[in-house]
Amino acid sequence: MRGSPAVWRLTSDPLDPPDMGRYLEQTTIARPVTMRGTGLHTGGQCAVSLQPAGPGAGIVFATESGALIPASADHVIETERGTSLGAGGESVGCVEHLMAALYGLGVDNVRVEITGPEVPACDGSAREWVELVEEARIAPLGAAKPLGEFKAPIWAGDGAGAVIAVPGSRGLRLAVSVDYEGTVARHQSLWIRLTPRRFARWLAPARTFVMEGELEALRQAGLAKGGSGANAFVAGPGGYSGPLRFEDEVVRHKALDLVGDLALCGWRFEGVVVALRPSHRRNVALAGALRAQFLGAAAREEAVRRR
Numbered sequence: 339m340r341g342s343p344a345v346w347r348l349t350s351d352p353l354d355p356p357d358m359g360r361y362l363e364q365t366t367i368a369r370p371v372t373m374r375g376t377g378l379h380t381g382g383q384c385a386v387s388l389q390p391a392g393p394g395a396g397i398v399f400a401t402e403s404g405a406l407i408p409a410s411a412d413h414v415i416e417t418e419r420g421t422s423l424g425a426g427g428e429s430v431g432c433v434e435h436l437m438a439a440l441y442g443l444g445v446d447n448v449r450v451e452i453t454g455p456e457v458p459a460c461d462g463s464a465r466e467w468v469e470l471v472e473e474a475r476i477a478p479l480g481a482a483k484p485l486g487e488f489k490a491p492i493w494a495g496d497g498a499g500a501v502i503a504v505p506g507s508r509g510l511r512l513a514v515s516v517d518y519e520g521t522v523a524r525h526q527s528l529w530i531r532l533t534p535r536r537f538a539r540w541l542a543p544a545r546t547f548v549m550e551g552e553l554e555a556l557r558q559a560g561l562a563k564g565g566s567g568a569n570a571f572v573a574g575p576g577g578y579s580g581p582l583r584f585e586d587e588v589v590r591h592k593a594l595d596l597v598g599d600l601a602l603c604g605w606r607f608e609g610v611v612v613a614l615r616p617s618h619r620r621n622v623a624l625a626g627a628l629r630a631q632f633l634g635a636a637a638r639e640e641a642v643r644r645r
């Protein structure tokens with residue numbers, strides 16, 4: 339796996355004001371790769387093929403019928419037990435672990451060809467997605483994209499939790515905390531500066547979990563049909579359903595989900611994201627608010643450049 343992409347700063351333009359944002363070199367993957375597996379919620383067979391894409395393409399899902407669904411907060415249609423995207427009457431479910439792997443490793447542009455209604459669950463973590471991207475190799479594209487720019491904290495929250503982005507420098511850092519009352523998973527928190535290597539090692543292997551008390555409700559709602567000990571663990575009042583990969587695997591998985599949902603802002607950015615009881619709904623709301631800021635900043639920069 340390559341290290342962090344080069345940081346670009348445009349200095350050749352005389353109209354470039356001194357406070358212009360920083361630029362990163364855009365990336366894609368060097369060759370196509372494929373993953374097959376079972377969907378967590380439908381239990382059906384699905385396959386995902388990652389294809390190289392050019393500068394500015396972003397991450398775009400292409401369904402069997404030819405619909406294109408951009409991986410953007412603007413296209414999120416569902417955040418209950420996973421993040422689903424939709425456009426033109428088509429949808430793709432459970433995108434967050436794949437999105438986390440792409441964003442965590444710094445891959446900007448990929449065409450994701452998908453067969454089936456959702457992204458394969460794999461082992462419930464992003465580890466196999468990381469391995470797949472490493473197999474495909476990350477390729478620089480020789481084109482720059484500015485970092486997402488926001489000037490003041492933004493948050494998305496409700497009575498049960500909040501996710502807050504604070505502008506900063508020196509990369510993206512996450513402070514995440516969870517508290518599942520009545521279960522073994524109480525008061526777990528983590529603090530991490532996100533780099534491709536740290537993401538791959540400390541967040542990607544953390545698996546999906548479910549609270550014992552929620553299992554019946556999930557089944558009744560027709561969800562988690564493909565769920566099993568092979569792709570999720572259960573947290574009950576007295577302990578876990580099996581051995582863990584990390585003592586604090588629950589909060590690490592919530593951080594992994596957060597990365598996958600933040601990816602839907604469509605930009606890489608610097609600062610601190612503080613997540614107190616994050617959920618897909620709160621994460622996606624923050625990603626949408628960040629996206630709106632980044633779009634505005636990019637439009638202003640473009641206007642200055644054209645002047």
Ligand SMILES: [Zn+2]
Nearest residue numbers: 434546591595
């Ligand atoms: Zn997850």
